[in-house]
Amino acid sequence: MPRDFTARIGHLKAQGRYRRCSISDSGIDFTSNDYLAFAQLPILQEAAISFFQAGGAVGSAASRLLRGYMDEHSALEKFAQTYFSAPSALFFISGFQANYTLLTTIADRGDVVIFDSLIHASSRDGVQASLAKHIRAEHNDLSSYELSLKKAKEMARGQIYIAVESVYSMDGDEAPLAALYELACAYDAILIIDEAHGVGVSGPNGKGLSESLVEREGYERIITVHTCGKALGAAGALICGREDIIDYMINAGRGFIYSTASMPVQAHIVRKSLELLQAEQGIQQRQKLSVICKLAKELLGGHGTHIVPVMIGDDAQALRVSQAMQDKGYDVRAIRYPTVPKGSARLRVSLNADLSEEDLRGFCEALSLLLKSEAA
Ligand SMILES: Cc1ncc(COP(=O)(O)O)c(C=O)c1O
Missing domain, CATH: 3.40.640.10 (Type I PLP-dependent aspartate aminotransferase-like (Major domain))
Incomplete structure (x- = not known):
C-alpha cells in the first residue's frame, strides 16, 4: 500500500499547524511583501x-x-x-x-x-x-x-x-x-x-x-x-x-x-x-513608506521598519485574531511555528507605500479592540 498522508494531516490539524492556500485579494493589504507597491504598477x-x-x-x-x-x-x-x-x-x-x-x-x-x-x-x-x-x-x-x-x-x-x-x-x-x-x-x-x-x-x-x-x-x-x-x-x-x-x-x-x-x-x-528604484517614482514610494513606518512605530511598536510583529504567543489565538481582522477588512496573517519559534505566534504586520494614515489608524483601532476582548 502506498503511504496515506491523511493521518499526518490530522496530526497537523490537532496541533493547530494545518495550513491551506487561500486566494484573497480582498481587504487592505497588511500582509504582502509588496513594500513599494510595485507588483501592480502599470509601468x-x-x-x-x-x-x-x-x-x-x-x-x-x-x-x-x-x-x-x-x-x-x-x-x-x-x-x-x-x-x-x-x-x-x-x-x-x-x-x-x-x-x-x-x-x-x-x-x-x-x-x-x-x-x-x-x-x-x-x-x-x-x-x-x-x-x-x-x-x-x-x-x-x-x-x-x-x-x-x-x-x-x-x-x-x-x-x-x-x-x-x-x-x-x-x-x-x-x-x-x-x-x-x-x-x-x-x-x-x-x-x-x-x-x-x-x-x-x-x-x-x-x-x-x-x-x-x-x-x-x-x-x-x-x-x-x-x-x-x-x-x-x-x-x-x-x-x-x-x-x-x-x-x-x-x-x-x-x-x-x-x-x-x-x-x-x-x-x-x-x-x-x-x-x-532610482527614478523619481521609486524615491517617492520610499518616502511614503518611511512616513507610514514612523507612524506604525508610534502606534504599534516594533523596530520602525516595514515589518512589525504583533506578538500573540498562542497559535490558535493568533489565527483567531487574524481571521477577525480579515473579517473587518484588514488582510493580516498569523505566523506560527515552524515559521517562527514555538510559543511566539504573531501577526506579521507588513507595511507598504500605498497605505494611508487613515488605513493604519483604522487597523490599529480594530486590532486594539480585538486584543482587549481576547484578554477579557
Ligand atoms: C529572508 C528571505 N530570504 C529568502 C526568501 C525566498 O525568496 P523567494 O520568495 O524569492 O523564493 C524569502 C521569502 O520568503 C525571505 O523572506
Whole structure:
C-alpha cells in the first residue's frame, strides 16, 4: 500500500499547524511583501506587454549553460552589477533557489557556517544540506557570534562563513551589519547578507541595508542576495559578489546548472524595477513608506521598519485574531511555528507605500479592540 498522508494531516490539524492556500485579494493589504507597491504598477505591466509585443520569447527553453541564456538575463546582470557596485551578479529564478544553491555550493567540507537563529528556511536548509559544519548564533547577539567564530576557528580547516538577513522577515529588526563585518574581518570570514527584505527599502538609496557597508568595504568578503519578489514587485533573486565566487556558482551550483533559466520577461521586469528604484517614482514610494513606518512605530511598536510583529504567543489565538481582522477588512496573517519559534505566534504586520494614515489608524483601532476582548 502506498503511504496515506491523511493521518499526518490530522496530526497537523490537532496541533493547530494545518495550513491551506487561500486566494484573497480582498481587504487592505497588511500582509504582502509588496513594500513599494510595485507588483501592480502599470509601468511594469506595460514593460511586460511591450516585451511580448516586440516578439519576446515566453520561455527560455533550456538551462543557462545551454540555450537558455538570453539577452535579458545578460542585460539584467550587467545592470545589477553596476547598480549594486558589485564585481559580478547572477540571476536566479527565486530567492529560495539562490540562497540554497549559494550555501550548498560555496560551503564545502572543512568549512564552517555560522548562521543567525532566525535566518530564513532557504539559507538554513542550504547550510544543512551543505558539507560544511554549522553553528547557530543567537539572534543578532554579537557576543554569541564572536563565541561561534572562536569555536569555528578551532573546527574549520577551510573557510568560515557568517550568514545573516539584513532585515529579519518575521521580526522586522535589522542585523548589526557593520559590527558583523568587523567580526568577519577579525576571523577571516565571509559575510553573506540576505537582502530579501532590505532591497528597495533600506539603505540611503534603497539598495539594501548593506548599501553603505558595501560602498565602503567592497565585496572582498561580502556576498549579498537581493530577492526580487518583494519590494521589487517581480520574482527571482540576484546574488552579488566577487567574480571568482560567481564564476564558481556558474560552474558548480547545482540549482543553477540543472534548472531551466527564468522566463526572459522575468529578468526584463526585474531590470525595469531596479531602474524604477532610482527614478523619481521609486524615491517617492520610499518616502511614503518611511512616513507610514514612523507612524506604525508610534502606534504599534516594533523596530520602525516595514515589518512589525504583533506578538500573540498562542497559535490558535493568533489565527483567531487574524481571521477577525480579515473579517473587518484588514488582510493580516498569523505566523506560527515552524515559521517562527514555538510559543511566539504573531501577526506579521507588513507595511507598504500605498497605505494611508487613515488605513493604519483604522487597523490599529480594530486590532486594539480585538486584543482587549481576547484578554477579557
Ligand atoms: C529572508 C528571505 N530570504 C529568502 C526568501 C525566498 O525568496 P523567494 O520568495 O524569492 O523564493 C524569502 C521569502 O520568503 C525571505 O523572506
